[in-house]
Amino acid sequence: MKLTVIGCAGSFAGPDSPASCYVVEAPFEGRTYRLLVDLGSGAFGPLQRHSTIRDLDAVALSHLHADHCFDMSGLYVVSRYHPDGAFDQIPVLAPEGAGDFLVGAYGAEEDRGMREQFAFKAWQDGATVQLGPFAITAALVNHPVPAFAMRIATATHSLVYSGDTGPTDALADLVEGADLFLCEASFVESGENPPNLHLTGAEAGSYATRGGVGRLLVTHIPTWTDRAEVESDVKSTWDGPYELVTAGSTYQL
Incomplete structure (x- = not known):
């Protein structure tokens, strides 16, 4: 598996990074399968430096806040109106109602919920969906809107992505034994x-310790937050390998 960080700024795009967006890749049937995880504000442009847009196989949206999904509008335009022809329909795992919600972000003239281009499938808490080489298990987490963490696994490796969440046992259960968190x-x-919204670095480290993960990658740090303080918090509860991610970083499993 390979993880590429397209954007990692928390809550809004920052001067050094777009908002949340990641690409997870693995071999599949003689080629590379590419799963796009979140497509937040500002991410669609930099995404094109790392992947041919037509080569994206599927999308997984953790939740429907702007910093995790609003650049789906750009993907919709390219996939429908590309001069070389419209893309094949792209599977999109997302919270219930994502199609209608994203139309509101794109514009009122689009009245079919973007379903010509995107095949939406709603997350089910605790259920596992197979996409290419990936078995993706969703867990409903603690956020003001329906939000899902996800465990993305191949036959040999696993990656857990928290999405946005406050403290929750659901995340502790999902992360157990993951190679990368x-x-x-x-x-x-x-x-x-405020409660029921986000985690601190210490809480992220605590989940990593409880789950016995192989490596912790810390993300979604807002521009106004002191990264050094986040790192200090992480080290107070986690003594394994870790990194505060930056846009453009890649990780191999």
């Missing part, structure tokens, strides 16, 4: 943090 840390321990 891509976890948000939007808050710092010293802050007065």
Whole structure:
């Protein structure tokens, strides 16, 4: 498996990174299968540096906040109106109602829920969906809108992505034994943090420790948050390998 970080800025695109967007790749039937995980604000442009858009096989959206899905509008335009012809329909795993929601972001003249180009399938808490080489298991997590963490596994490796979440046992269960844990840390321990919204670096580290993961990758740090403080928080609960990710970074499993 290969993970490429397209965007990792928390809550909004920052000067050094778009909002959340990742590509997960693995061999499949003699070629490389490419799964796009989230497509947040500002990510569609940089995505084109790392992947031919027509080569994307499927999309998985953790939830329907702007910093995780609004650049689906760009993907829709390219996939429908490309001068070389429209793309084949792309499977999209997403929360219930994603098609109608994304039409609202794109524009009112599109009245078919983008279904010509995207085959939407709603997440089911605890269910596993097979896409190419990936078995993707969803877990409903703790956020103001329906939001899902996901475990993306091949026959030999596994990656867990927290999406956006406050503390929840669902994440602890999902992450157990994962080779790679891509976890948000939007808050710092010293802050007065609202409940049921995001994690601190210490909480991300605690889940990594409880789950016995191979490596922790910390993401979704907002521009206004001190990365050094997030890192200090991570180290207070986790003594394994870790990294605060940056846009453009790649990781091999």
